[in-house]
Amino acid sequence: MSIATVSRALNTPEMVSPATVERVRQAVDELGYRPNLFAKGLLTRRSRVIGVSLPDIHGLFFSELMRSADDRACELGYHLLVSSNAHRADETPTGGFALDLADGLIVMLTERSRVDLEAIAALNLPTVVVGVDRPGLAVDTISFDNVTGAMSAVAHLLEGTPPDRCYFVGGHVGNIDSDERSAAFSEALRRDGHEPAPDQVAHGEYHFDWGWAWATEMLRQGRLRGAAVLGGNDEIAIGIANAARDHGLSIPEELRVIGFDDSSMCDCVRPKLSSVRIPVNDLGAEAVNAIIRRFEQPDSSPRHSRLATTLVRRDSSRVGPAG
Amino acid sequence: MSIATVSRALNTPEMVSPATVERVRQAVDELGYRPNLFAKGLLTRRSRVIGVSLPDIHGLFFSELMRSADDRACELGYHLLVSSNAHRADETPTGGFALDLADGLIVMLTERSRVDLEAIAALNLPTVVVGVDRPGLAVDTISFDNVTGAMSAVAHLLEGTPPDRCYFVGGHVGNIDSDERSAAFSEALRRDGHEPAPDQVAHGEYHFDWGWAWATEMLRQGRLRGAAVLGGNDEIAIGIANAARDHGLSIPEELRVIGFDDSSMCDCVRPKLSSVRIPVNDLGAEAVNAIIRRFEQPDSSPRHSRLATTLVRRDSSRVGPAG
DNA sequence: GTGGTTCGTGTAAACGGTTTCATCTGGTAT
DNA sequence: ATACCAGATGAAACCGTTTACACGAACCAC
Numbered sequence A, B: 001m002s003i004a005t006v007s008r009a010l011n012t013p014e015m016v017s018p019a020t021v022e023r024v025r026q027a028v029d030e031l032g033y034r035p036n037l038f039a040k041g042l043l044t045r046r047s048r049v050i051g052v053s054l055p056d057i058h059g060l061f062f063s064e065l066m067r068s069a070d071d072r073a074c075e076l077g078y079h080l081l082v083s084s085n086a087h088r089a090d091e092t093p094t095g096g097f098a099l100d101l102a103d104g105l106i107v108m109l110t111e112r113s114r115v116d117l118e119a120i121a122a123l124n125l126p127t128v129v130v131g132v133d134r135p136g137l138a139v140d141t142i143s144f145d146n147v148t149g150a151m152s153a154v155a156h157l158l159e160g161t162p163p164d165r166c167y168f169v170g171g172h173v174g175n176i177d178s179d180e181r182s183a184a185f186s187e188a189l190r191r192d193g194h195e196p197a198p199d200q201v202a203h204g205e206y207h208f209d210w211g212w213a214w215a216t217e218m219l220r221q222g223r224l225r226g227a228a229v230l231g232g233n234d235e236i237a238i239g240i241a242n243a244a245r246d247h248g249l250s251i252p253e254e255l256r257v258i259g260f261d262d263s264s265m266c267d268c269v270r271p272k273l274s275s276v277r278i279p280v281n282d283l284g285a286e287a288v289n290a291i292i293r294r295f296e297q298p299d300s301s302p303r304h305s306r307l308a309t310t311l312v313r314r315d316s317s318r319v320g321p322a323g
Numbered sequence C: 001g002t003g004g005t006t007c008g009t010g011t012a013a014a015c016g017g018t019t020t021c022a023t024c025t026g027g028t029a030t
Numbered sequence D: 001a002t003a004c005c006a007g008a009t010g011a012a013a014c015c016g017t018t019t020a021c022a023c024g025a026a027c028c029a030c
Helices: A003-011 A018-031 A037-044 A060-075 A117-122 A146-158 A176-191 A208-220 A234-246 A280-296 B003-011 B018-031 B037-044 B060-075 B117-122 B146-158 B176-191 B208-220 B234-246 B280-296
Strands: A049-054 A079-084 A104-108 A127-130 A140-144 A166-170 A201-203 A227-231 A255-261 A274-277 A304-307 A310-312 B049-054 B079-084 B104-108 B127-130 B140-144 B166-170 B201-203 B227-231 B255-261 B274-277 B304-307 B310-312
Touching (some): A003 A018, A049 A060, A060 B060, A079 B060, A117 A127, A127 A280, A146 A274, A166 A208, A166 A234, A176 A201, A208 A227, A208 A234, A234 A255, A280 A304, B104 B280, B146 B176, B146 B227, B146 B255, B146 B274, B146 B310, B166 B176, B208 B227, B227 B234, B234 B255
Parallel strands (some): A049 A079, A049 A104, A104 A127, A127 A140, A140 A304, A166 A227, B049 B079, B104 B127, B127 B140, B255 B274
Antiparallel strands (some): A079 B079, B274 B310
């Protein structure tokens, strides 16, 4: 029996007589034969591997994204080759990534400065960019609608707090989401007829400590009681809430807080944290779907989808008595 | 110039005249040449890819593990091919994983039942198992010392609480870590001269809700006040603390709580959660180190290393006044 | 019986590199 | 001038698979 027949028996059994297929299967089991994926890939130019480049692998957000992507990839018979690109500032966004092994690339970007999308497009590898929406670009993008989410959060804050007592405490300037949320916050106040003062918007880092530090300073100045804050993410919001509690402010009666991301922590802190939900699960799965679609229709025009975000109301932003 | 010369110029420049190397480099830049990794792998049998199989990609613990592994791998010029194996109960622990592409495998196991280590060893791919210590086995293992950590946690609980009022609330039976921690808890009480009653050890799930449910039931029975609890992980501990707080118990005065894992949440809940620290960072990095060592010395006898855990004391288990 | 069709199988040419071995060059010792 | 050697390069084999093509056998219709 020739090598060719074996190859056909394994890949296209319908081209081979049933008896031969059976003989091959038996031999494979017996010998523990496993096809060499390099030889296969060399010829077929397919590895069923999808490269994933994230700013950072750590944290609930990215971790959930990875899981949903992995689940979807697994369903479709693909595997994920991951790398974080945050610490590799000197390299391409694909991370010096020797991942020419991958059939396609999912790149998540969170920093404006590192957005070297042209370089990515130049790889002419099927690519999906997650986290950035730039309709003009020649690659598929999937992002989520920070604006709507932030606006409904502000609307909720305004239900019980005057516009000049609302604050946004975000991540650092240059972070795409933080910037979008910050802009949406200001815009929402403007639509309410209030031009936000400069100190109503603050920028720091996506971390508890920053929220804590900001709130502590505000407390020192006696400006936090009766305010309402939208955190750039849940960690910041929790940091703020903790500082307030540590100084005897009760939430939501004396300070109302909303976070962003709706991570699993929201339900576990007390009071439970209201937050803007991002459909992270859909994000990961959709990214994989988009890559696969591009495998199948390489020349279709790039799609730019934007996933909706929704406000989840919990205790930390409640107006009036508990319910 | 022949293909062979180009190959040498790129891989072993010292074998080629400097002028030629320069010419090649220039041509590479100009043409955007990128070596085909499949062809390369076919011949060299090396891909610089390490497969990582985790029970679940999600959660702070795994996410931190992944990051430290990725960081270390990146330093050494390797990449990570990940897959979770939890949902693939029907397949091999390597996950049907078409990752014959990988040079080696890091497999993390948390469930006793899924420990089909023989099957992994049969792949005769360099392998490191994380999370299980079974000295007899023919593969390297890296695990962490649940016993010491749990024992020092119990010792701390006993500083202010009688042994019959100490509880362990773990994950489900069959989870390796939970079982080890549970056994260590009981053993620690015994060494203190107290045979633990059956209800001093409970098993559920690694989730807030389980901790909350357990504590709520205990409260209903009026048995939680004055107790001290070691949670199987931080989530469970936080769930317990939340339930206690929701029912007006103050922590640590009326209930002392310690978690396990020392995740980033410990510092963000109030009161701050004492917890047994697991050196997750070392775990990931060491796993990669171990794999690389095995690449270099394929026939060295298997190593079994066990990383120390340490109790981090915070407010939730404090005895006496705040400090 | 001949020619065409179909089906199953074998042959051999890729795929894109690495590596062994041979060749060529120029310099140096004798 | 000859022999020798080292360093730089080229020719060709090889890695394990897929696949285009050729081939032979069995079947059918005329």
